Amino acid sequence: MLHVGINGFGTIGKRVADAVRVQPDMTVAGVAKRSPNFEATIAVDRGYDLFAAGEDGADPFDAAGLHTAGTVRDMVAASDVVVDTTPGGVGETNAALYDDCDTPAIFQGGESADVAEVSFNARANYDTAVGADTVRVVSCNTTGLSRLFAPLQESYGIEKARVTLVRRGGDPGQTSRGPINDTLPDPVEIPSHHGPDVQTVFPDLDIDTMGMKVPTTQMHTHSVNVTLESAPTAGEVRDLLADESRLFLIPETLGIDGAGKLKEYTRDAGRPRGDVWENCIWADSVTVEGRDLYLFQAIHQEADVVPENIDAVRALSERTASAEQSIRRTDDALGVGE
Numbered sequence: 001m002l003h004v005g006i007n008g009f010g011t012i013g014k015r016v017a018d019a020v021r022v023q024p025d026m027t028v029a030g031v032a033k034r035s036p037n038f039e040a041t042i043a044v045d046r047g048y049d050l051f052a053a054g055e056d057g058a059d060p061f062d063a064a065g066l067h068t069a070g071t072v073r074d075m076v077a078a079s080d081v082v083v084d085t086t087p088g089g090v091g092e093t094n095a096a097l098y099d100d101c102d103t104p105a106i107f108q109g110g111e112s113a114d115v116a117e118v119s120f121n122a123r124a125n126y127d128t129a130v131g132a133d134t135v136r137v138v139s140c141n142t143t144g145l146s147r148l149f150a151p152l153q154e155s156y157g158i159e160k161a162r163v164t165l166v167r168r169g170g171d172p173g174q175t176s177r178g179p180i181n182d183t184l185p186d187p188v189e190i191p192s193h194h195g196p197d198v199q200t201v202f203p204d205l206d207i208d209t210m211g212m213k214v215p216t217t218q219m220h221t222h223s224v225n226v227t228l229e230s231a232p233t234a235g236e237v238r239d240l241l242a243d244e245s246r247l248f249l250i251p252e253t254l255g256i257d258g259a260g261k262l263k264e265y266t267r268d269a270g271r272p273r274g275d276v277w278e279n280c281i282w283a284d285s286v287t288v289e290g291r292d293l294y295l296f297q298a299i300h301q302e303a304d305v306v307p308e309n310i311d312a313v314r315a316l317s318e319r320t321a322s323a324e325q326s327i328r329r330t331d332d333a334l335g336v337g338e
């Protein structure tokens with residue numbers, strides 16, 4: 001059984017902890033937070049050992065009536081792998097702690113790529129992370145694009161990718177984010193930083209990206225154009241993508257016109273938090289003209305990186321022989337693709 005510590009129990013951390021908990025080969029060694037809030041209360045309710053990560057140690061948690069099991073260092077030392085889900089830029093300040101404790105560490109997409117040996121996506125480059133000491137699970141957007149590009153690259157070759165990312169203004173709990181009444185080119189610079197981030201997974205990929213921000217908290221939407229090296233039919237591309245467990249082709253018959261109904265669908269289906277772990281590709285949008293493929297996909301920013309973190313734990317611990325086995329085990333335990 002792999003003991004997995006989670007440092008930072010916010011949007012991503014709480015989902016990763018719950019995903020670890022349902023894996024047959026993993027258990028939650030504990031979760032660490034700096035300060036008490038509703039998420040710390042939930043951690044205790046779930047039965048996770050809570051560790052203090054702030055300078056004031058256990059004091060703020062004691063004051064809030066929350067029992068702590070020790071410090072973040074205790075948790076890291078007791079873990080086979082630690083998943084750092086602290087806010088972007090904070091993870092790198094924790095790297096020395098993980099190194100001191102000799103605990104392999106997984107960082108998130110808010111860190112710069114040089115925080116870890118490998119920028120990771122299970123479908124695209126699992127094998128490069130096997131046996132590494134550190135990996136960075138790439139951002140929600142880069143994860144969504146990597147899952148799409150991997151099968152396209154393998155089956156048809158990619159000459160050039162162009163993507164416009166229409167990004168949610170903030171997560172539902174991020175009351176300080178926006179815009180609340182505008183449509184922003186963001187960043188204004190072209191290409192946006194997203195293309196270079198995808199190249200941390202596909203170093204030779206020719207890709208240009210443009211970013212926007214809009215007033216929604218639901219999901220990101222990608223408008224994708226890929227010039228392929230061969231010319232499959234739209235039907236062949238649909239069949240290829242439908243075979244991927246982490247790609248969901250939305251059939252027209254579901255009547256899903258956007259992220260709102262997608263989230264409603266997963267809530268109705270009983271998914272935890274209404275999470276959408278898969279890329280959601282509108283099947284009818286898959287169009288091929290010559291060698292140019294076009295499609296729209298929606299990405300649930302809070303959820304798509306969660307199964308990738310689970311696979312990254314297995315890659316670092318070298319306990320699973322192949323990417324396919326890890327992906328299948330993760331998906332079966334979580335219910336991805338069901």
Ligand code: NAD
Nearest residue numbers: 008009010011012034053085086087088108109110140301
């Ligand atoms: P968050 O703010 O929701 O959660 C971060 C948690 O870490 C909070 O509980 C915070 O109190 C805690 N924390 C802060 N400093 C800490 C420290 N020094 N030690 C321990 N805990 C600390 O952030 P998030 O949205 O979960 O993002 C975490 C990482 O995941 C970032 O790198 C982010 O870029 C990346 N990410 C976020 C999303 C998303 O949409 N939210 C998607 C993909 C990747």
